[in-house]
Structures are given as structure tokens and as C-alpha cells.
Amino acid sequence: MYRALFVVAAVSLMSRAAEALDNGLALKPTMGWLHWERFMCNIDCDRDPNNCISERLYMQMADVMVKEGWKEAGYEYVCIDDCWPSHQRDAQGRLQADPKRFPGGIKKLADYVHSKGLKLGIYADVGKNTCAGYPGSLGYYEIDAQTFADWGVDLLKFDGCYMDWKLLGEGYINMSKALNKTERSILYSCEWPLYEWPFQQPNYTAIRETCNHWRNFDDVYDSWSSVKSILEWTASHQNIIAPSAGPGGWNDPDMLVIGNFGLSHDQQESQMALWAIMAAPLLMSNDLRDICPRSKKLLQNAYIIDISQDPLGKQGYRTAKVDSFEVWERPLSKNRLAVAVLNQQEIGGPRGYVIRAVPGWKICDPECNVTQILPQYKEMGIQTQKSTLVLSVNPSGTALFTITPTKSDFQRLHKLKWQDTSIKRTHVTL
Numbered sequence: 001m002y003r004a005l006f007v008v009a010a011v012s013l014m015s016r017a018a019e020a021l022d023n024g025l026a027l028k029p030t031m032g033w034l035h036w037e038r039f040m041c042n043i044d045c046d047r048d049p050n051n052c053i054s055e056r057l058y059m060q061m062a063d064v065m066v067k068e069g070w071k072e073a074g075y076e077y078v079c080i081d082d083c084w085p086s087h088q089r090d091a092q093g094r095l096q097a098d099p100k101r102f103p104g105g106i107k108k109l110a111d112y113v114h115s116k117g118l119k120l121g122i123y124a125d126v127g128k129n130t131c132a133g134y135p136g137s138l139g140y141y142e143i144d145a146q147t148f149a150d151w152g153v154d155l156l157k158f159d160g161c162y163m164d165w166k167l168l169g170e171g172y173i174n175m176s177k178a179l180n181k182t183e184r185s186i187l188y189s190c191e192w193p194l195y196e197w198p199f200q201q202p203n204y205t206a207i208r209e210t211c212n213h214w215r216n217f218d219d220v221y222d223s224w225s226s227v228k229s230i231l232e233w234t235a236s237h238q239n240i241i242a243p244s245a246g247p248g249g250w251n252d253p254d255m256l257v258i259g260n261f262g263l264s265h266d267q268q269e270s271q272m273a274l275w276a277i278m279a280a281p282l283l284m285s286n287d288l289r290d291i292c293p294r295s296k297k298l299l300q301n302a303y304i305i306d307i308s309q310d311p312l313g314k315q316g317y318r319t320a321k322v323d324s325f326e327v328w329e330r331p332l333s334k335n336r337l338a339v340a341v342l343n344q345q346e347i348g349g350p351r352g353y354v355i356r357a358v359p360g361w362k363i364c365d366p367e368c369n370v371t372q373i374l375p376q377y378k379e380m381g382i383q384t385q386k387s388t389l390v391l392s393v394n395p396s397g398t399a400l401f402t403i404t405p406t407k408s409d410f411q412r413l414h415k416l417k418w419q420d421t422s423i424k425r426t427h428v429t430l
Ligand SMILES: *[C@@H]1O[C@H](CO)[C@@H](O)[C@H](O)[C@H]1NC(C)=O
Pocket: 022, 023, 024, 179, 180, 181, 182, 183, 184, 185, 186
């Protein structure tokens, strides 16, 4: 048995698409909070002191993250996005925070966030300017990396505005090297592929060697159409992008907008379930000081977070599309499988999705244990390949469940290829 396990480990190492950026970070998808989608570039602290981009916002968010169970649930990074700096660099050419909105400066803010046991993220841009027109890092990569390290920053989101696309790769690689040279561990979040896709297919081997996660597609908005478009883009490019995900580097479909204004509760469940299936960073952009208890419970759901943070670190795939249902599957450690069934029919009521006599569902031979996590926790008990399972899924909602092999013949299971365990030949009866 030991020999069989060893062979599997060796094969899975060899089949990794590429080496990850070697900074010891993002071994699991990053969890935290990022200001952009909810707070954008609100710099009017005179009229809107509670919601403007200022040190107060991040300090309050850090306080709430500790007090309200977010940190305990795994959310760790408090991240600043665009619009934090002054329009002028200082006399030494260093970026500086806007003095009115960040009177204590970033170093003091980092100390505060660290005192809460959390980490601080900051934002800059690979080009001449940030997307909102603040100073970019082009020509200043080493100075900026050193400034962030001196301040005690733990994560850098590096945007791609105002950059010649032919120099994108070079710029992102140069900044990656500059961060490494500081000798501080700084998680590196890139947007290299997002800005390269309009011109050519990005090199995901190089991206994985350079970044800890990378945005591929448009910014998320607080709407179901936005979340849907991200899912559709991801599924239609999954054969290119999913193999590059793994411990140390992840595809980033952008922020969780759960707890805001635009998604129904079913749609919020769909975003949470599918972000876990996609092994996506879980960076919330919402107002944790004022969030509906149901959204909070969903974001802190330990079963879903366990899927997101599974140590195998494989990204899931969309495996079937039938009758406006989509089936997504993510292989988990210990031969388990997470399955999400999304009902894309936006009319009518709950619809039944029936899984029966699945020839490809080999992890249920001879038996498996099925646990539904969404829409509510339900132990569905021991099943076999001959079982019929009926799921009820609301319009634009998702049923999420895990399948655990029981009484397994370990050696046989380890010989199975991941594709063999797929339930893509599922039959649907309405
Ligand atoms: C810098 O890169 C080297 C070699 O890839 C790696 O061993 C080291 O841990 C990196 N240091 C930091 C701070 O990321």
C-alpha cells in the first residue's frame, strides 16, 4: 500500500503544470477582505468619513474581523486597493500615503493590523499610473517593493493599467524579483493575464512562476450577470487556466460580493459554492461593520471553507451542462469529491436534479457517503453507484455536496484517474 501511495505522489508532482512562485505563500487560496468593489475610489472624507478610503476604514475592518469571527473562520488579509497614495512621490522617489486620509502612514496601519493578528495588503500598478490615475510603479519597481517591505506590508495587488502590453510580462516578472530581493515575504497578486488576453494567450507557466494569484477576466460587479459572466469565462477557458492552479498559485476570479446589494441569497450561495469549487482566493468586498446575518453565516460556513482550502489544491471544472443545470466538480484530498449543481434557469421555482445509476461515479463503488452543504446541511448517507439522489435547486441557486468514499479499496482508488471519477454522464429527469 505504501508503494502505491508513493507512486501516486510522484505522478501528481510531475503532472503539475509548472513550479509555483517560490516565496512560501498562498499554499491555500488567500482569504481576506479587499476594499475595491464596495468602496471603490471614494476619497471624500469630509462628506463621507465612514466610507472613504482612509486608515480608519481598514482599522475598523480589522477590528470587526477579530470581533465577529472572521479571523477565526480563516479571513486573514485586510487589503487596500487603488486611491490610497498621494499624487506625488516623496523627495526620495518613494510612494507616500495621502497625508490627510492616512495621517499615521502605512507603517503604523500595518502595525495596527498586525497587532490584531491579521495581515495588510496594498495596491500598486505595473504601468505609468494606477487605474484611477495615481502614480504607477513603472521605473520604480525596486524602490516601491522596498518601501512596501519597510512598511511591513504582507500582500501586493499589482494592477496592469497604463502599460504597453508587450512589456506586461517583463514588468510583472521584474516586480516579482524586486519583492523577492527585499527578503520580506509579500504575497504577490497579479493581473497580467487579464491585460494580455485581448492580444494573445498568456503563458500560464511563466505566470505561475511569477505570481501567487492572477486575475484573468473583468472586475466583478455587485450583480448576478457579473458573477455569471465570470463563471462562463472560467468554464470556457478551464482547459487552459485550471491546470495552472495549485499550492502557491491560483486563478483569481475576483472578489466575493456577498453581503452587498445585488445578489439574492441563492445567488450569494452560488458565488460562495463556485468560488470554493474554483479554488479561488476568497477576498470579500463588503461592509463587515454592517452585514446581514445570513450572508455572514454563508461567508463563515466552515464546510464550504474546507472545500476552498482543501490541501490537494486542485481547481475544479465544469463537467456538464444539461437543461440549464451546470455541474461543477472539484477533486479533494483523500479521494473525496465536491460537486456543485447550479440551476441557471431564471424562471419558475425549485427544480429537481436527479443523479442516478452513474456509470462514471467510481468513487461510490462499492459505497460512498454523501453530505449536502448547500442550500442546507443534510447528511444523505451511504450511497452506491446504483443510488438515485434527488437535489432541489432554486433558480440561480446551487446545491453543493461532498462525496467521500467509504470502505474503499485504497489501491484501486489511487489508480483511478480524476476523469474516471467524474459524474459528467449524469442523467437528468425533470
Ligand atoms: C526568493 O527566491 C528564492 C529562490 O526562488 C527563494 O528560495 C526565497 O525564499 C525567496 N525569498 C522571498 C522573501 O520570497
